[in-house]
Amino acid sequence: MKELQDNLLLSLSMDPVLDSGNKEQAESAILQRCLDGLDIARASIWLYDVKRDAMHCQQICPKELSVNELPALTRQQFPQYFAALDKKRVINAKDARNDNATREFAESYLIPLDIWSMLDVPLRYQGEVIGIICCEQTGHYRDWSEEDAGFVGVLSDLYGRVMAAAERQRYQLQLEHANERLESLVNERTAHLQKTLDQLKQTQQHLIESEKMASLGNLVAGIAHEVNTPVGIGLTGISHCSYLLTALADSVHAGILGKVQLEQTLAELQHSTALVERNLHRAAELIRQFKQSAVDQSHYELHQFAIDDYIQAVLQTLLPFCRQHEVQLELDLNSGLVLHSYPGAIAQVLTNLVTNACIHAFEPPQAVERARIRVETQALSDGRLLLQLTDNGCGIPRDHLQRIFEPFFTTRRGRGGTGLGLSIVYNIVQKNLGGELTVASKPGIGTRFSLKLGSLSPES
Known part of the structure; x- marks a missing residue:
């Protein structure tokens, strides 16, 4: 018998089904060796539930018996049996109907099925008892030998390979699903990134061809530097x-x-992937602002309009933003001029200058007790308009003042600033409106932007 058992164990240990991940087939192979090695008619595998309060049959031999026909074994129904499993490595019950560990099964299970002896060996996986191999002798008593218990013990140890293979297969499936999702996400983000880079190249080429910005070299260098950071992170x-x-x-x-x-x-x-997504959105936003800085005269239409009335209408739309930043707008519009120009461009200049002052001029801890922006207009002797925006904010340091119209110059890097706002204003005033823009500032006193604008002829 010992030689037979050893041969059965050897053949099972080399059976690839144990490592196939097919748990049902592997369990059948183990139980068949159990039947052959012990010369018994019934054997089964039972596993604990998560709470270890019950065991459920996973596989039973012979195959004529159905797992579904066997109810779960619960700790509440069979307390002595579960207590014995908690304490013993092996339940060796020669007289199963009277043994303290197994007699609870006598009336409902052992006697009806003509079972006289039971040998239950714990199944262990990763150091934990996860269930049992149950061996049953029918028709007569069986005095289980140490060799019998050892044989089933080795079968129990081999079951650990079955569990490892099944878990590995489960992880493999999870990994494949995760891999598919991630590949899809990476491909999507890569396509988005490529689209963003293509847009950048197109915008750069448009600027080169149209020559709309005198400082094109600085602008291209600035956008390349700004976009390379989120693109590189992505x-x-x-x-x-x-x-x-x-x-x-x-x-x-x-x-x-x-x-x-x-x-x-x-x-x-x-x-x-979240990091990639955030930086792609950042790159896309930079591209959008970059496009806006490359202003084209064809985006605006020439109209003849009363400049004071138009400025007042534009500033009305900015009042909610100013109130949000606790900034008061003061108007002194007395030019009386009618201009032939681009009202859309003037609106963009006003919007950028006012929002820029609200965000930068009154930023804590330099916030003043009564923040205000004063907008004034007057007619110059040459018939042009003088438009001035003055704030009583923190002012601009001298070393910054010389660079504030440079593309991508900002003191708010990392806090949402891109350095394009005033660059956009400067180029609109010069390129679209044919005007002049200057700035004067004293730290702690405030800042004044002065615009000189005239009427444009249709040819301009």
Whole structure:
């Protein structure tokens, strides 16, 4: 018998079904060896539930018996049996109908099925008892030997390979699903990134061809620097995702992937894809602002209009924004001029200057007790308009004053500032409106922007 059992164990240990991930087939192979090695007619595998208050039959031999016909064994119904499992490595019941550990099954199970002896051996996985292999002798008593218990014990140990393979297959499926989702996300983000880069190239080419900005060299350098940062972070994030996926695949193939590693890697992947998404949105926003800075005269239409009335109408739309920043608008519009110009361009200039002052001039801790922006107009002797916007905010340092119209110059890097606002204003005033824009400022006193605008002929 010992030689037979050893041969059965050897053949089972080399059976690829144990590592196939097919739990049902592997359990059948183990139970068939159990029947052959012990020369018995019935054997089954039972596993605990999560709370260890019940066990459910996973597989039973012979196959004529159905797992579904066997009810769960609960701790409440069979307290002595579960207590014995908690204390003993093996339940060796020669007289199962009278043994303290198994006699609870006598009336409902053992006697009706002509079972006289039971040998239950714990199944262990990762150091925990997860269930039992139940061996049953029918028709007569069976005095289970130490060799019998040892034989079933080795079968129990081999069951650990079955559990590991099943778990590995489950992780593999999870990994494949996660990989598919991540590949889709990476492809989507990569396409978005490529589209953003294409837009950048098109915008740069448009600027070069149209020569709308005198400082084109600085502008191109600025946008390249600004966009390269989020683009670089996005590419790094995608590369990190690829590295994590490769590491996961290696762990799966090596059979060493665990739940903790999988969860940690998935969390890192989620973080990296979120990082890619945020920086792509940032790059897209920079492209949008970059396009706006490349103003084209064809975007506006020439009209003849009363400038004072128009300025007042534009400023009315900005009152909610000013109130939100606790800034008061004061108007002194007395030019009486009628201009032939681009009202849309003038509206954009006013909007940018007022919002820029609200955000920068009264920023804590330099906030003043009564923040205000004064807008004045007057007619110059040459028939042009003088438009001045004066705030009583913190002022602009001398070293910053010389650079505030440069593209991408900002003191709010990392807080949402791009340095394009005043650059846009400067180019609209010069290129679209044919005017002049100057600035004067004293730290702690305030800042004044002065615009000189005239009427434009249709040819201009």
